[in-house]
Amino acid sequence: MKALIQRVTRASVRVNREIVGEIGPGLVVFVGIGKDDSEEDARYLANKIVNLRIFSDQEDKFALSALETRGEILIVSQFTLLADSRKGRRPSFTEAAPPDKAKQLYEFFVKQVRSTGLAVETGVFQEYMQVEIHNDGPVTLLVESKK
Numbered sequence: 001m002k003a004l005i006q007r008v009t010r011a012s013v014r015v016n017r018e019i020v021g022e023i024g025p026g027l028v029v030f031v032g033i034g035k036d037d038s039e040e041d042a043r044y045l046a047n048k049i050v051n052l053r054i055f056s057d058q059e060d061k062f063a064l065s066a067l068e069t070r071g072e073i074l075i076v077s078q079f080t081l082l083a084d085s086r087k088g089r090r091p092s093f094t095e096a097a098p099p100d101k102a103k104q105l106y107e108f109f110v111k112q113v114r115s116t117g118l119a120v121e122t123g124v125f126q127e128y129m130q131v132e133i134h135n136d137g138p139v140t141l142l143v144e145s146k147k
Contacts, residue, residue: 005141027074
C-alpha cells in the first residue's frame with residue numbers, strides 16, 4: 001500500500017463539479033492499493049500517517065503530528081500510485097489491486113483513520129475526481145507499507 005501525503009492549508013475534491021470532500025489545515029492522502037496488500041498494510045499506513053511529525057512547532061521544526069494539531073484529513077483513492085513506468089511509454093498497472101479488493105481496503109483504511117477522532121473527508125472510489133490542493137511548505141511525502 002502506498003500513500004502520497006501532502007500537508008495543506010486547505011483542499012477539496014470534486015466529482016461531477018460538486019464538492020464531495022473539503023478540509024482546512026491538515027493532510028491530503030492519496031492512497032494506492034496493491035494486489036498483495038492486506039488490512040495489516042492499511043492499519044500500518046493509517047497509524048503512520050496520523051502520527052507522522054510533519055507539522056511545525058513554535059521553533060519551525062517538524063515536531064507535531066496530525067493527531068497533535070487536530071489536522072483534518074482528505075483521503076483520495078489513486079490506483080496510479082501503483083504504476084510501473086520503467087518499460088515503454090505507457091504505465092503498467094499490473095501491481096494494483098482489482099477494484100473490489102481495492103475498494104474494501106480503501107474503506108477499511110478510511111475507517112482506521114476515522115477511528116483516531118480526526119475529521120476525515122474522502123473522494124469517491126473509482127470516480128473521475130478533480131482535487132484542489134493548497135500545499136503548505138510545500139511538504140509532500142511518499143509512505144509505503146511494504147518498505
